[in-house]
Amino acid sequence: MAAFLDRSHSIAGPGFSRWLVPPAALCIHLCIGQAYAFSVFNKPLAQLLCAAQHACPDPKTAGAIISATPGDWTIANLGWIFSLAIVFLGLSAAVFGRWVERVGPRMSMFAAALLFCGGLLVAALGVSIHNLPVVFLGYGVIGGCGLGIGYISPVSTLIKWFPDRPGLATGTAIMGFGGGALIGAPLAVALMRYFTTPTSNGVAATMLTMGIVYFIWMIVGVFIVRVPAAGWAPAGYVPPTAASKLITNRNVVLGQALKTPQFYLLWLVLFLNVTAGIGVLGQASLMIQEMFGVTAVAAAGFVGLMSIFNMGGRIFWASMSDFMGRKTTYIIFFVLGTVLYFLVPTFGHMGSIALFVIAFLIIISMYGGGFATIPAYLKDLFGGVNVGAIHGAVLTAWSAAGIAGPALINYIRQYQLAAGVPKADAYSVTMYIMAGLLVVGLICNLAIRAVNERYYLQGTAAEAAG
């Protein structure tokens, strides 16, 4: 088994089609992207005890009341499950990045399947014994590590298979992470409906089933994935003989990359782009209801549309970056994002729900695009040899943004409401602050230059890497 998973046993033979690698990567990313749909479990998790006692409030008459039985978990506490998962995503991607590079995609994708699906099983156990720390450990910590390793495991392999279109390749995989919610949410809802009994709302059985189904799905990706043989190149591909301004044909290893200002500028670029997006992503439903008075059902439709644009933006913007260049792509994100965030309060005052929706769909497409374009940006600046490990280290920006974004938007909103600002206007300041964050991101992006000569691999090390 260990031999099968080894990098040396996953080298593609002659005639292998590189177009088999993106679906292998999607097998992983579509599964771990379920994390974005974790909120479908929140309400059932908050009603485990009342469901067991057959005493949950009627949703038609109970309004916003969710937790009704003493001892049931609160929504606020349940929110930590997703937060923990995102924090451990970033940490594990950073810590295990070098290991992922060393062992190759097959072993690391297998580890991701074990951790993510094992995390679901442990969380199911925690739900069945009604022990929240066990759920935190299962989905948040173990599952979160699976998220991080799974997220980065196919990236450097895809870049090696698609040296001519790295944006398209990594965008396809990372699109899967956005698309995972579109599958995970209806699957979880259908399974919970199937497993509901008079004394259970079926959450534990649903998590158990999803853990098994996702494991099988991810293992298919493990079987498909291959690494290219040394010296392989796609037909017709001519490697650049001289590096362009921001695209190197040499390599920087992780340890050296961490000493460069480019690494920290890109960290900030990702952090600011994600902070601005993740804050509104979590608040979109409430925001459209309070600004335009739409129903909760219609607001859920808006959130669904945002999920599709979050997914579509990943492949669209990353593919476009192959033609426009990564720096230009991020300039568009930051300039267009700033303009749109400034305009959102005006659209609210105008009462134009159509313009509001369009603005947010574009913003969220650029949020997804930011994730999908960063691996190719890293490859351009640092070369392909250690890009998986460097990408893993940069993903700590996601963990930080996962805490900063929602906290910032919630805090500002609470402050506004306490100051007597009407609910419909309480988001204006938030939007202006998000626009300000994007301006800082623009400055960071504009400051990025080619990596200094002294950080590149030199001599025999560079030849071995090449």
Added chain:
Amino acid sequence: MARTDVSTPDAANTPKLIAAWLFVGIPLLFGVFDTLRNALKLFQ
């Protein structure tokens, strides 16, 4: 060292390619369709 070896995929890969893309594409398309169906409620 510049990469110089080039290989062309086999035609025998086609069934594998179709199967692999369907394996990930069908659930994804189902998810997009289901989400769009729910999103229509925004415009009702």
